[in-house]
Amino acid sequence: MDPHKKDADLLCKVLVEFVEKLIQSVLRVRGVYPDAMFEECIYLGAECWVARHGLLSAYVEEQVGNVMPLVRKGTVDRIVVVVMKDGVAVECVGLDIAVHVLTAPLDRSILSDCLASFLHKLKYLNTVVPPHDPDLTWTFEAHSPVESPSLTSPHWVPTSRDAKPGAGAALYPIRSTAAHATIASLPLSLQLFIESY
Secondary structure, three states: OOOOHHHHHHHHHHHHHHHHHHHHHHHHHOOOOOHHHEEEEEEOOEEEEEEOOHHHHHHHHHHHHHHHHHHHHOOOOEEEEEEEEOOEEEEEEEEEEEEOOOOOOOOHHHHHHHHHHHHHHHHHHHHHOOOOOOOEEEEEEEEOOOOOHHHOOOOOOOOOOOOOOOOOOEEEEEEEHHHOHHHHOOOEEEEEEEEEO
């Protein structure tokens, strides 16, 4: 049996929880739903938000649960929350994500600190890109680096990573694991960004 299987399973479990918190926090911070729909919580030592509404929370959990096995296999390498106004994308908040093979025991404290630092940065999204007027909607996208037979089902709609709604798009990196040597020892790569159209 693989000595790192337990750590690999733990990493995937924590990543699922992290991505769920990340998406719900983005929806609150960017004003897609009213603040009253969320409650503040502490996850991995960082403040974040979770939906009070059971249907929203369940929807996010279902979407993340469906996509994370594909992230683990390398079939999906980008998760995106697309924010729309009147059916037109006005911005997206994305997370580039890659899970690598564990070759050493997982350092749980470094993992917790790393993921908490991403959640902490979400508080400052509105200083990078001003929030939009109310009446926003959103959708969730998972992007694949290559066409994959596992993504050819009624549940997956192909999108183009290169498609831009307008010529004035601006990309703002928010946080990356590549910038820190201690985080670089983790078996994953993350890059959080916001793209405004």
